[in-house]
Amino acid sequence: MKTVNEILKDNNFKFQKNFGQNFITDTNLLKAMVDDAGIESGDIVVEIGPGAGTLTRELSNKASKVFAFEIDKNLEPILAETLKENQNVDVIFKDIQKVKEEELIDIIGTKDFKVVANLPYYITTPIIMRFLEGNILPKSITIMVQKEVAERLCAKENTEEFGAITLAIALEGDAKYLRDVSRKMFTPQPNVDSAIVRIDINDKYKEVDKKAVKKLIHAAFLMRRKTLINNIEAGYKLDKKVLAAVLSGLGYNEKVRGEALSIDDYIKIAKGIDELLVL
Numbered sequence: 001m002k003t004v005n006e007i008l009k010d011n012n013f014k015f016q017k018n019f020g021q022n023f024i025t026d027t028n029l030l031k032a033m034v035d036d037a038g039i040e041s042g043d044i045v046v047e048i049g050p051g052a053g054t055l056t057r058e059l060s061n062k063a064s065k066v067f068a069f070e071i072d073k074n075l076e077p078i079l080a081e082t083l084k085e086n087q088n089v090d091v092i093f094k095d096i097q098k099v100k101e102e103e104l105i106d107i108i109g110t111k112d113f114k115v116v117a118n119l120p121y122y123i124t125t126p127i128i129m130r131f132l133e134g135n136i137l138p139k140s141i142t143i144m145v146q147k148e149v150a151e152r153l154c155a156k157e158n159t160e161e162f163g164a165i166t167l168a169i170a171l172e173g174d175a176k177y178l179r180d181v182s183r184k185m186f187t188p189q190p191n192v193d194s195a196i197v198r199i200d201i202n203d204k205y206k207e208v209d210k211k212a213v214k215k216l217i218h219a220a221f222l223m224r225r226k227t228l229i230n231n232i233e234a235g236y237k238l239d240k241k242v243l244a245a246v247l248s249g250l251g252y253n254e255k256v257r258g259e260a261l262s263i264d265d266y267i268k269i270a271k272g273i274d275e276l277l278v279l
């Protein structure tokens, strides 16, 4: 049996940097990622960017069905060969960013699903947000991303990494930093190390006005060096004295900064501002 590298070579495959094509062939690492994702028999998996199909194969061995979306048509003969034994995989040659939610439902159905991907770096944030904010939410999103991004997704308050994306994720689920992955594991080798993160989606904040919370998060990180109150004042065009009264009424110091507050704090403050706006 040919190795994946031999199959790539025989097909004269040229790695495309603009598609973030850095492939992984280490079976132990791929199996570990499938375990990290908590894939079990009966699971439906959506994979983004199967590449040469190495992760896809491991997913297919555990899950009941894998839908793999790949932008690069040049990978078609390669995937046909590497996945020829894996009958439960459908490869869809489409840019995932252009697949609207209705089309996604048409393809994968309406049953629960999990997202797993060794993500192309250039679309990390849009992909995460798309699957967090859709009308049909996955049970979990397990992604291999640049280490610095992984740190931001899972950051704690009062750290440099903590920011709007950390909070946007916390509003929808729990992010866990699972393992580091050295750049040496990829072909071709990128200039950065990676890490695996799993986001378990929950409906803890189902009753919350998420639009209002997101508006506040957006405003809070407009200028990182400013205090929360100055950022809200600029973002909402509200009187600073009134805002100070809202914050102190909720038990917050007027000088507090956005990066010091948890998602629960944001929810509380967004509600306080909302009440002020309807007065």
Ligand code: SAM
Pocket: 019, 020, 021, 022, 023, 024, 025, 048, 049, 050, 051, 052, 053, 054, 055, 056, 069, 070, 071, 072, 094, 095, 096, 097, 117, 118, 119, 120, 121, 123
């Ligand atoms: N899963 C493989 C692995 O682990 O070896 C490949 C991962 S590689 C980092 C990213 C893959 O995503 C590439 O195959 C690339 O062509 C594909 N890709 C990039 N942009 C995409 C998009 N917008 N939609 C679907 N696939 C995309």
